[in-house]
Amino acid sequence: xxxxxxxxxxxxxxxxxxxxxxxxxxxxxxxxxxxxxxxxxxxxxxxxxxxxxxxxxxxxxxxxxxxxxxxxxxxxxxxxxxxxxxxxxxxxxxxxxxxxxxxxxxxxxxxxxxxxxxxxxxxxxxxxxxxxxxxxxxxxxxxxxxxxxxxxxxxxxxxxxxxxxxxxxxxxxxxxxxxxxxxxxxxxxxxxxxxxxxxxxxxxxxxxxxxxxxxxxxxxxxxxxxxxxxxxxxxxxxxxxxxxxxxxxxxxxxxxxxxxxxxxxxxxxxxxxxxxxxxxxxxxxxxxxxxxxxxxxxxxxxxxxxxxxxxxxxxxxxxxxxxxxxxxxxxxxxxxxxxxxxxxxxxxxxxxxxxxxxxxxxxxxxxxxxxxxxxxxxxxxxxxxxxxxxxxxxxxxxxxxxxxxxxxxxxxxxxxxxxx
DNA sequence: ACCTGTTTAATTTCAA
DNA sequence: TTGAAATTAAACAGGT
Numbered sequence: 179x180x181x182x183x184x185x186x187x188x189x190x191x192x193x194x195x196x197x198x199x200x201x202x203x204x205x206x207x208x209x210x211x212x213x214x215x216x217x218x219x220x221x222x223x224x225x226x227x228x229x230x231x232x233x234x235x236x237x238x239x240x241x242x243x244x245x246x247x248x249x250x251x252x253x254x255x256x257x258x259x260x261x262x263x264x265x266x267x268x269x270x271x272x273x274x275x276x277x278x279x280x281x282x283x284x285x286x287x288x289x290x291x292x293x294x295x296x297x298x299x300x301x302x303x304x305x306x307x308x309x310x311x312x313x314x315x316x317x318x319x320x321x322x323x324x325x326x327x328x329x330x331x332x333x334x335x336x337x338x339x340x341x342x343x344x345x346x347x348x349x350x351x352x353x354x355x356x357x358x359x360x361x362x363x364x365x366x367x368x369x370x371x372x373x374x375x376x377x378x379x380x381x382x383x384x385x386x387x388x389x390x391x392x393x394x395x396x397x398x399x400x401x402x403x404x405x406x407x408x409x410x411x412x413x414x415x416x417x418x419x420x421x422x423x424x425x426x427x428x429x430x431x432x433x434x435x436x437x438x439x440x441x442x443x444x445x446x447x448x449x450x451x452x453x454x455x456x457x458x459x460x461x462x463x464x465x466x467x468x469x470x471x472x473x474x475x476x477x478x479x480x481x482x483x484x485x486x487x488x489x490x491x492x493x494x495x496x497x498x499x500x501x502x503x504x505x506x507x508x509x510x511x512x513x514x515x516x517x518x519x520x521x522x523x524x525x526x527x528x529x530x531x532x533x534x535x536x537x538x539x540x541x542x543x544x545x546x547x548x549x550x551x552x553x554x555x556x557x558x559x560x561x562x563x564x565x566x567x568x569x570x571x572x573x574x575x576x577x578x579x580x581x582x583x584x585x586x587x588x589x590x591x592x593x594x595x596x597x598x
Numbered sequence: 599a600c601c602t603g604t605t606t607a608a609t610t611t612c613a614a
Numbered sequence: 615t616t617g618a619a620a621t622t623a624a625a626c627a628g629g630t
Binding site: 608 | 615625629
């Protein structure tokens, strides 16, 4: 089928296309949402720049759903932009500094075209390849996380995750069978994702997927391609179980979870106790602890609250109650977005479905679903933090534009270790 | 039947 | 180079 992979872009893997991830031409405007917190301050050291994902695809000016983003503030962008790079981007988070809780994933949007990038793209790169869409510098885990984060209810069905990804990244409109299988694998295999059952009365295709409350910011290191360590549920922060890594996700740990959720939780301090657990049909608690937890109040979506590191967000409202939906509620309300039906085939060409919240919206990412623009969203032009990237580049002397293949290679090499 | 989830396993890629 | 994370494939079980 259709799936034939093109060696070129599609898999970055093997070949070396150099890297595989996007090439030079694509500009995704990223919407990074990092919170403001992230101001791009210092990228200390590492600079990295990577390539910019500029997607020049079609450019639909105008309409971008996401488009909103561009318009806004750009301040940031410009800042960085100094460099012209339109892209410049790295995921915001790359910014070293703030390790955002998961609230800040960079979500970019494919805004095709400059528009988004705002920064006018100048500098047509010499070589714009035809990679129409290169592979985004995010791992599947990152993508899933971003998708979930940006949803108002903080949980999405598998299909919604697929759609979000495809809408944002043209790259993933290809070889669907391949990456979707990987997505499924990632969801099941990684403890950071939990399955939230649908309410009985709301039948539908699959369950909802949410982030494990304790997963925290898995990308604190700023690297969206690879986490330093795989999140394993069951591990308690202080107890001695640190490692966990060795163990396979099999079962045991998972099982233990149940308790975990309650007990440990780094909860946010201020957040009120979790709402009553709506027992969906919990009856079937599957063996898998995970799921359980899901319904367990802990992770209620409401919990944006549960941000693992509330402090980070502190400024933000922590009381998101209004949004806090209970799982079941959430279920009732449709996931959030789109009005479409489950199987509704989205047309590739319009990303608009997501008008609700562009991925860029910081809000979304944060925890606030869509209040649209409440604050200056930081918009970065490129994938992520343009600013930083740009700056860095500048400092480094690299051209942003230069994009090396390894977009991230140099980039985030910084493990944020403890800055604290 | 097709979609969703799980799981095993091989391989690739990255960061230390 | 190495260990671990990520990707890809694929078999298989359940649901709808």
